[in-house]
Amino acid sequence: MKYVIGIDLGTSAVKTLLVSQAGEVVAEATKEYPLYHEHSGWSEQEPEDWVAGTLASLQELTAKSGVSADDIEGLSFSGQMHGLVLLDADNKPVRRAILWNDTRTTAQCREIERTLGEKLLSVTRNPALEGFTLPKLLWVREKEPEAFAKASRFVLPKDYVRYRLDGTIRMDLSDAAGTLMLDIAGKKWSEDVLAAFGISPDFCPPLVEAGAQTGTLLPEAAGAAGLAADTKVFAGGADNACGAIGSGILKPGVTLCSIGTSGVVLTYEPDASADYEGKVHFFNHGKENSFYAMGVTLAAGYSLSWFRNTFAKGESFEALTAGIADIKPGSNGLLFTPYIVGERTPHPDAVIRGSFIGMDGSHTRAHFTRAVMEGITFSLNESVALFRAAGKTVDKIVSIGGGAKNPVWLQMQADIFGAEVVALENEQGPGLGAAMLAAAGCGWFPSLDACADVFVKHAKSYLPSAESSAEYAKLFAIYQQVYGRTKELNESLNAFRN
Ligand SMILES: Nc1ncnc2c1ncn2[C@@H]1O[C@H](COP(=O)(O)OP(=O)(O)O)[C@@H](O)[C@H]1O
Numbered sequence: 031m032k033y034v035i036g037i038d039l040g041t042s043a044v045k046t047l048l049v050s051q052a053g054e055v056v057a058e059a060t061k062e063y064p065l066y067h068e069h070s071g072w073s074e075q076e077p078e079d080w081v082a083g084t085l086a087s088l089q090e091l092t093a094k095s096g097v098s099a100d101d102i103e104g105l106s107f108s109g110q111m112h113g114l115v116l117l118d119a120d121n122k123p124v125r126r127a128i129l130w131n132d133t134r135t136t137a138q139c140r141e142i143e144r145t146l147g148e149k150l151l152s153v154t155r156n157p158a159l160e161g162f163t164l165p166k167l168l169w170v171r172e173k174e175p176e177a178f179a180k181a182s183r184f185v186l187p188k189d190y191v192r193y194r195l196d197g198t199i200r201m202d203l204s205d206a207a208g209t210l211m212l213d214i215a216g217k218k219w220s221e222d223v224l225a226a227f228g229i230s231p232d233f234c235p236p237l238v239e240a241g242a243q244t245g246t247l248l249p250e251a252a253g254a255a256g257l258a259a260d261t262k263v264f265a266g267g268a269d270n271a272c273g274a275i276g277s278g279i280l281k282p283g284v285t286l287c288s289i290g291t292s293g294v295v296l297t298y299e300p301d302a303s304a305d306y307e308g309k310v311h312f313f314n315h316g317k318e319n320s321f322y323a324m325g326v327t328l329a330a331g332y333s334l335s336w337f338r339n340t341f342a343k344g345e346s347f348e349a350l351t352a353g354i355a356d357i358k359p360g361s362n363g364l365l366f367t368p369y370i371v372g373e374r375t376p377h378p379d380a381v382i383r384g385s386f387i388g389m390d391g392s393h394t395r396a397h398f399t400r401a402v403m404e405g406i407t408f409s410l411n412e413s414v415a416l417f418r419a420a421g422k423t424v425d426k427i428v429s430i431g432g433g434a435k436n437p438v439w440l441q442m443q444a445d446i447f448g449a450e451v452v453a454l455e456n457e458q459g460p461g462l463g464a465a466m467l468a469a470a471g472c473g474w475f476p477s478l479d480a481c482a483d484v485f486v487k488h489a490k491s492y493l494p495s496a497e498s499s500a501e502y503a504k505l506f507a508i509y510q511q512v513y514g515r516t517k518e519l520n521e522s523l524n525a526f527r528n
């Protein structure tokens with residue numbers, strides 16, 4: 031039996047999956063790494079932590095599986111999107127990476143809008159959002175000119191890890207799409223955007239498809255990972271593109287919901303013709319010549335992990351969420367908005383922050399926990415509502431990410447979205463999608479679609495309960511008012527944040 035590895039470079043941890051030719055996940059390993067929040071709205075990671083975590087995770091994966099390294103044919107990546115990694119002439123990072131959930135770049139976003147005007151949406155197909163890469167690049171150039179002067183090029187998080195594994199500097203189209211520098215329909219760096227900001231084309235890595243082979247493992251990386259040096263390395267894609275591949279979102283019809291650190295509602299687009307007027311993100315897929323649209327909740331799983339780390343330190347998510355099934359929809363009148371690091375969809379706003387509305391002396395920790403999960407799901411439902419308003423049918427949703435480990439949350443998703451929610455046998459869609467890119471790249475299957483027929487295994491399905499859905503529809507209407515009613519208060523409070 032032959033095997034491939036999917037490496038999912040997430041925000042909370044790197045997760046590796048060893049997958050057989052039959053699509054069975056035979057081993058998993060995870061290594062966490064820290065996030066640095068030096069100021070309100072800042073979010074950074076140390077690229078070396080990703081590399082060390084990836085190598086340690088691969089070492090553990092191969093050791094615990096008992097599979098011979100010679101039987102592992104290839105590996106590929108799924109990466110947290112948008113993070114700016116600036117490299118010097120020797121390909122060493124010049125500073126920490128600035129991540130997708132860092133919102134320090136509002137001024138640079140306004141500059142991009144002024145400079146590019148209509149080209150912003152027509153070429154990059156996305157609005158200027160703080161999380162995207164170009165605003166971060168402009169921020170470093172303006173605020174840290176000494177660091178910027180040392181930089182010869184930029185890459186995205188998984189591209190840096192791949193470079194350390196196979197020595198090649200490449201970027202795939204699905205991840206490049208999130209930089210705001212790509213001509214999405216033309217599948218090339220936009221000369222207009224680069225020229226408008228005086229960025230040399232050499233500063234941008236060569237582009238490849240997510241399924242392209244970039245090399246084989248460097249001997250020292252192979253040794254540290256417990257793998258053979260002839261293991262093939264494939265470019266890999268953006269985590270949401272890989273999540274879509276790993277969930278079988280390769281043709282129109284089914285929608286994806288992912289609750290990782292961020293939260294995503296995503297639909298497949300067969301071509302670049304759809305126009306959502308920038309209300310949702312529009313990116314190249316990891317499947318060649320196709321695209322996807324998605325709405326993003328910045329702090330989805332992050333809201334629950336923040337809540338746990340602050341009020342139930344050391345407890346597992348299972349312990350935290352015990353008892354929430356006994357609480358009725360609405361958490362006894364307690365409502366949460368998950369804007370704890372700002373928001374993207376449908377309110378692109380770096381200054382807004384979260385709220386608990388309706389706190390009552392009767393509320394227990396379980397009510398708060400359930401309210402946090404409901405608030406996250408209401409936020410994702412705003413994206414579902416946007417897609418429905420644009421004419422999409424959203425009646426079946428594959429749910430992945432850490433949030434999909436929780437059956438109560440899966441039922442809550444079905445009830446709030448008013449759609450069938452399907453869980454996968456393994457909730458790690460992005461890692462599986464990365465493994466599928468390697469499996470198709472190794473020639474095991476003629477296409478990603480054929481690979482999905484074998485690798486994507488549906489587990490339990492959750493149908494909406496009419497009673498709970500009706501309650502949630504009323505609560506959602508109240509939830510939708512909270513943003514407007516807390517916006518000005520948050521603008522006033524902004525002066526008091528560090
Ligand atoms: N058993 C669980 N119940 C509810 N939520 C969970 C559970 N396990 C993990 N999560 C959620 O999943 C999140 C992590 O998801 P994951 O997909 O691993 O994130 P990432 O890819 O961003 O690193 C956590 O922040 C938490 O909110």
Ligand SMILES: O=C(CO)[C@@H](O)[C@H](O)COP(=O)(O)O
Nearest residue numbers: 040041110111130290291292
């Ligand atoms: O910024 C986005 C998408 O635009 C995020 O979805 C990141 O790609 C991080 O993903 P997770 O770590 O939450 O999986």
